[in-house]
Amino acid sequence: MPPLDKRIKKFLKNSIRVAPKISNKGELAELRAGLVSQYPQTRKDAIKKTIQQMTLGKDVSSLFPDVLKNIATNDVEQKKLVYLYVMNYAETHPELCILAVNTFVTDAQDPNPLIRCMSIRTMSMIRVDKILEYVEIPLRRTLQDDNPYVRKTAVICVAKLFQLNKELCIELGVLEDLVSALDDNNPMVVANATASLSEINAMDPTVISLLDLIQSHVSRFLLALNECTEWARITILGALAEYTAQDCVEAQEIIDRVTAHLQHVNPAVVLATIKVIIKNLVQIEPEAKKIVMTKLASALVSIMSTPPEMQYVALRNIRIILEKYPTLLTKEARIFYVKFNDPLYVKLEKIDILVRLVDPTNVKQCYVLMRELKEYAMEFEPEFVSRAIQGLAQLAIKCGEMTFVSKTFEILLDLLESQDALRNDCCIAVCDLLRHAVGNEVLTANACELFSTWPVNEVLLLSDSAKCNYIWLMGQYPNKFGELQDKLSCFIENFAEEEPLTQTSILITVVRLHSKLPGSILQNVLELATNQIQELDVRDMAIIYWRCLSMPNADQLIAELCSSVSPQIENTLDTFTPDVLEKLLTEISSVSSVYFKPQFDGPRNAVHHHNVVRGRHIDELKDLAKNELARKANDDVLLDFDEDEDDLVSPRSSMAAGGPQSHMDDLDNLFDFGVSSSSQNNGNGNDSIDKGVADLNLGKPEQQQSNQQQSQQSQNTINSNTQDLLDLF
Numbered sequence: 088m089p090p091l092d093k094r095i096k097k098f099l100k101n102s103i104r105v106a107p108k109i110s111n112k113g114e115l116a117e118l119r120a121g122l123v124s125q126y127p128q129t130r131k132d133a134i135k136k137t138i139q140q141m142t143l144g145k146d147v148s149s150l151f152p153d154v155l156k157n158i159a160t161n162d163v164e165q166k167k168l169v170y171l172y173v174m175n176y177a178e179t180h181p182e183l184c185i186l187a188v189n190t191f192v193t194d195a196q197d198p199n200p201l202i203r204c205m206s207i208r209t210m211s212m213i214r215v216d217k218i219l220e221y222v223e224i225p226l227r228r229t230l231q232d233d234n235p236y237v238r239k240t241a242v243i244c245v246a247k248l249f250q251l252n253k254e255l256c257i258e259l260g261v262l263e264d265l266v267s268a269l270d271d272n273n274p275m276v277v278a279n280a281t282a283s284l285s286e287i288n289a290m291d292p293t294v295i296s297l298l299d300l301i302q303s304h305v306s307r308f309l310l311a312l313n314e315c316t317e318w319a320r321i322t323i324l325g326a327l328a329e330y331t332a333q334d335c336v337e338a339q340e341i342i343d344r345v346t347a348h349l350q351h352v353n354p355a356v357v358l359a360t361i362k363v364i365i366k367n368l369v370q371i372e373p374e375a376k377k378i379v380m381t382k383l384a385s386a387l388v389s390i391m392s393t394p395p396e397m398q399y400v401a402l403r404n405i406r407i408i409l410e411k412y413p414t415l416l417t418k419e420a421r422i423f424y425v426k427f428n429d430p431l432y433v434k435l436e437k438i439d440i441l442v443r444l445v446d447p448t449n450v451k452q453c454y455v456l457m458r459e460l461k462e463y464a465m466e467f468e469p470e471f472v473s474r475a476i477q478g479l480a481q482l483a484i485k486c487g488e489m490t491f492v493s494k495t496f497e498i499l500l501d502l503l504e505s506q507d508a509l510r511n512d513c514c515i516a517v518c519d520l521l522r523h524a525v526g527n528e529v530l531t532a533n534a535c536e537l538f539s540t541w542p543v544n545e546v547l548l549l550s551d552s553a554k555c556n557y558i559w560l561m562g563q564y565p566n567k568f569g570e571l572q573d574k575l576s577c578f579i580e581n582f583a584e585e586e587p588l589t590q591t592s593i594l595i596t597v598v599r600l601h602s603k604l605p606g607s608i609l610q611n612v613l614e615l616a617t618n619q620i621q622e623l624d625v626r627d628m629a630i631i632y633w634r635c636l637s638m639p640n641a642d643q644l645i646a647e648l649c650s651s652v653s654p655q656i657e658n659t660l661d662t663f664t665p666d667v668l669e670k671l672l673t674e675i676s677s678v679s680s681v682y683f684k685p686q687f688d689g690p691r692n693a694v695h696h697h698n699v700v701r702g703r704h705i706d707e708l709k710d711l712a713k714n715e716l717a718r719k720a721n722d723d724v725l726l727d728f729d730e731d732e733d734d735l736v737s738p739r740s741s742m743a744a745g746g747p748q749s750h751m752d753d754l755d756n757l758f759d760f761g762v763s764s765s766s767q768n769n770g771n772g773n774d775s776i777d778k779g780v781a782d783l784n785l786g787k788p789e790q791q792q793s794n795q796q797q798s799q800q801s802q803n804t805i806n807s808n809t810q811d812l813l814d815l816f
Contacts, residue, residue, distance in 0.1 A: 274311035278319030358676035562596030
């Protein structure tokens, strides 16, 4: 008899020879034949090839019955592949999924904890209602399983079940088991239960009180924090960031327990820890606060050694933190200097951080950064150079010292003369400095002397903001420009093609210089702005000017406008409003912090409004709309506190006069597609157009007499608009 090893080799050779292999082409016929083969290895290879084709995006749903036959096996790898296939194609074959229910229920009691996890995970992810009816017993059993790996998987399945069928999840009562999982001895179970409860609270805040649960389990979270994985730590830290400490002692305890995670290798853990510390930083003592701030600065500096993508996220979050604590990283400015191999998006964020970090009282530090930004302005990337020039102006305005401003001004003028490609950015920066150094004749003379040498007919400025600043400068200092009328005429000729900022600047400048320009230019610009421009701001301003010119004291008003001085610019850095800043601080390390847009809670309540109209007939919608208009009409009458008795109108008379009743008539016309209503609307539309044209011509000489007979209410509106215009200048 041959030795044992030879017999084993012979057996393996025969097995390989007898079991045919599945080709790499993956045709459905070959795959189907392999799935029903009598050889286990052939069936397993066929399942792998099927999953491969499914991953590539090919439709292999026709093999569902054949794949499902291989679900009852002791091979864990093969069972995992079959479960993956079933989850992907369950919706296309919901009837066949019922055949696998018994296997799911049986696997939920398997001695192998991995198989128990796969079974309950698959049942919770199959979006078939008939499958969910059988999930109660396996889910309850796995929630109380002896193995913590099974329990941590089961608590996540509760959130998936809640997403698929909220009513069923509440009816089964598994939410109570999920809440009790917060007291589990295993930290991973606690973390997954916290994540599951957070997802359920995001879907429906009325089901559970997440804040109360966090408040009652703060100590449990702090104990589990050091014993779980990094992603579980992020989940627990996110829950702790939602909790507000009761007093300074508890806040100090929370900070002490989480501070150790500032040195974690994962930047996401570091940012989540920073969010928790900032939430509790306002309640601790000042001396302890200084120590914590030092640790925060070290943690933020350590993140800057990560890959560029992580650096960008960190820089965006640092931008938010510096808004709250401007002096946090003042001593670490050199960390944010631009490196030659940094991507462009990182370079732009670093310049923004550098300008914010500099201490305006430290002139030496300001000069160091000014030289650094000057070097950046010599680079070849246009967007990077543009941001460096803008940073020079922001730095000078932030420092405020006239010597430093003059030095920065000289640098900008040198760049303006040496490189024609920088004219747009340098023009904007120079005008910003002139707005900051109001009354400085030296800077004004140097800038106007350079700008006045530009040729008249050549297009030197391309951006809307640069043209706006250049025209503003001519209007502010007209005596320092030669050929002023010719230069303005070049812009007026293309008035309709210019962008809104340039149009607004032309309009304001022409009004200011009306005494130095021919009268036809002013009338021409006002007519263009009111008749050919679609931008509402430009048209409204032109209409205000028309009406100001039609007033009896027009000369005095225009004189006041022309003698006004631009307000001094104290800061050109973008800032958040206090409310937005507080919301962004609570959303550090999220997508909201990268886009600087806090999450909006409105859609949760808006769902109910959508349900009001969903599934209703057109007549019901019509009645709902009429009732809403009637309700708003009554609210308007109740809120009418006009003291003039002649202006008081009852609801009925208001409807008869074309108020809310006219809106209801328009609503009837919206739902009625008859010819008579359409012709009626056309007549009303012509009257509205004629009235609008008359309003646009208020400033013309032939209608000035009728404008003087306006009502007192219209006159008050004009005076209010005039006062706003004075405030604008």
